[in-house]
Amino acid sequence: MLTDARVLELVRAERRDEAIALLLPAFRRKVFGLAYSFLRDREAAEDVTQDVFIKVWRALPGFDGRASLSTWIYAIARNASLSALRARRPQSSLSDPEVMDAVEALDPAPSADAIVDRAALLRLVDQLPTKQRQVIMLFYMEEQSHEGVANMLAMPVGTVKTLLHRARARMSAAAGK
Amino acid sequence: MSTPDSELDKQLQALFGGLDTGADFDARLVARLRAESQIDATERAMRARRQERARYREALLELQSWRRSMLHLLTLDTVGIALLLVVAVVTAWPHLSRDVMDISRQYGPYIVTLLGILIAAVPLLGMWAEQTRRPIQLL
Numbered sequence: 162m163l164t165d166a167r168v169l170e171l172v173r174a175e176r177r178d179e180a181i182a183l184l185l186p187a188f189r190r191k192v193f194g195l196a197y198s199f200l201r202d203r204e205a206a207e208d209v210t211q212d213v214f215i216k217v218w219r220a221l222p223g224f225d226g227r228a229s230l231s232t233w234i235y236a237i238a239r240n241a242s243l244s245a246l247r248a249r250r251p252q253s254s255l256s257d258p259e260v261m262d263a264v265e266a267l268d269p270a271p272s273a274d275a276i277v278d279r280a281a282l283l284r285l286v287d288q289l290p291t292k293q294r295q296v297i298m299l300f301y302m303e304e305q306s307h308e309g310v311a312n313m314l315a316m317p318v319g320t321v322k323t324l325l326h327r328a329r330a331r332m333s334a335a336a337g338k
Numbered sequence: 339m340s341t342p343d344s345e346l347d348k349q350l351q352a353l354f355g356g357l358d359t360g361a362d363f364d365a366r367l368v369a370r371l372r373a374e375s376q377i378d379a380t381e382r383a384m385r386a387r388r389q390e391r392a393r394y395r396e397a398l399l400e401l402q403s404w405r406r407s408m409l410h411l412l413t414l415d416t417v418g419i420a421l422l423l424v425v426a427v428v429t430a431w432p433h434l435s436r437d438v439m440d441i442s443r444q445y446g447p448y449i450v451t452l453l454g455i456l457i458a459a460v461p462l463l464g465m466w467a468e469q470t471r472r473p474i475q476l477l
Contacts (some may be wrong), residue, residue, distance in 0.1 A: 178375070180373065181371065185364065186365070189358075189359060189363065189364075190357075190358050190359070192357065193359045194354075197357060205361050207360060207363060210359060210363070211363070211366065211367055211370060214367055214371075215370060215371065218371055218374065219374070219378075227452060232393075254354070260374050278349065279353060282349055282350070282353055283353070286353075286418075288477075297350065297354075298357075301347075301350040301351050301353065301354040301355055302354045302355060302357050305347075309395055328344060332346060332472075334348060336346070
């Protein structure tokens with residue numbers, strides 16, 4: 162089982178590879194989701210996720226356990242995503258054909274209606290302000306945990322709830338038009 | 339009956355719930371980590387070699403400077419003291435009584451050891467004096 166103490170123990174025993182093998186299944190999807198919420202590009206988010214784990218592997222000997230492991234990893238992921246975002250121009254959109262293809266690839270045989278619904282939904286999410294969009298994406302990816310999203314975005318739980326409420330209201334209003 | 343909000347929840351859940359990396363993600367990462375690990379090991383070995391070389395140079399310099407100062411002290415102080423001792427012994431020799439000769443024969447090794455310690459102490463004292471006398475630092 163993954164605990165901060167277990168990872169610290171492995172790092173102190175100079176068994177970084179084993180520590181990463183523990184961290185990877187626990188954080189891969191979360192880090193990818195976080196990078197994706199910033200970059201809105203599947204390929205770029207995967208590259209950033211790879212870089213994040215390489216950075217984590219390099220920095221593990223310096224991890225002192227003062228912050229929790231998840232907080233530390235998410236901070237690295239946020240910084241890496243922001244750097245990638247700054248380096249990349251112009252910005253892509255969730256409703257770009259490439260992104261649509263990636264999302265459709267999640268469902269092996271979507272119906273025509275489902276594709277239209279997804280495209281419309283992605284456009285709605287895409288039109289949200291950045292923070293609201295990130296919260297919506299991570300909330301539904303993170304199996305609806307306010308605390309999880311708050312930890313990933315380094316925000317108070319109350320702020321996550323407010324952003325989520327506003328985003329939902331905005332999307333419902335836009336969908337009702 | 340589902341509310342519009344719960345319908346939106348379901349749709350969003352379906353859209354983002356399955357978001358994950360590609361199938362080859364772990365394999366690519368493991369390959370990159372392996373490469374990083376090799377670079378890391380090579381760098382560590384090079385760093386260790388550099389540190390060892392620097393330590394050796396430092397030790398050699400220290401030894402050379404200690405040898406120089408010892409030689410310096412030996413040539414000046416020790417030769418002077420040894421000369422004084424020889425003069426003292428030569429001067430005192432004819433005046434020494436038989437008893438003194440017997441005592442010196444009996445305690446000869448102790449006397450020689452004591453003299454040896456005294457002679458060895460002179461350069462050490464000189465070094466200590468050298469170390470405590472630091473030049474005045476200019477601003």
